[in-house]
Amino acid sequence: MTASRKFGTPGVVIEPGQHICALHVGEEDRDRVLLPFLSEGLRAGEKCLFGVHEDEVGGFLDRLGEDVDDIGARVDSAQLDIRAAGDTLLAPDDFTVDRIIDFWDEAVSTAMAAGYPFVRLGAEARWWHPQLPGMTELFRYEAALNDFTSRYPQAILCVYDISRYRENIVVDLLKTHPQVLMCGVLLENPYYSSPATLV
Helix, strand or coil, X not given: CCCCEECCCCCCEECCCEEEEEEECCHHHHHHHHHHHHHHXXXXXXXXXXXXXXXXXXXXXXXXXXXXXXXXXXXXXXXXXXXXXXXXXXXXXXXXXXXXXXXXXXXXXXXXXXXXXXXXXXXXXXXXXXXXXXXXXXXXXXXXHHHHHXXXXXXXXXXXXXXXXXXXXXXXXXXXXXXXEXXXXXXXXXXXXXXXXXX
């Protein structure tokens, strides 16, 4: 069985199969969560696949490269795969939960076949919300990720800027994530509901 991994934030440990909601306010706060998560994985020889809201990923990679050597080589080898705002998976008219889960499944199974011991994947909400036909599909998708994450030695991180959402949406987000990362602390979520009650 795959061992626990360091998240990248001091004192935070992740287990295989975790689906974590990271709540933040603003880009600087986001980077305090996301950059350590990815840099820790890269240094450990893990596959990292993530979608960010930036139109171009150059600046994001520069910041990540301040803590990790050879960022360019890691991108070239596909150990690191950062998707920008224009790198969409599906258009809203084409979106189904099954299709996007199939995409993640193929990406992670390919990484496993290439010899990576663990995969860190996920996205900023601002990256994939434009691909969704509506909020109902958002919650169905997040709920489906809870089943998918147990298939492989992986951790899924969903990153939400809470300043962009109404309070009732944040409550619904909490229902779909077993763990929540807030202020550098990973918490078991008492509001979480099992996928069977949500999908």
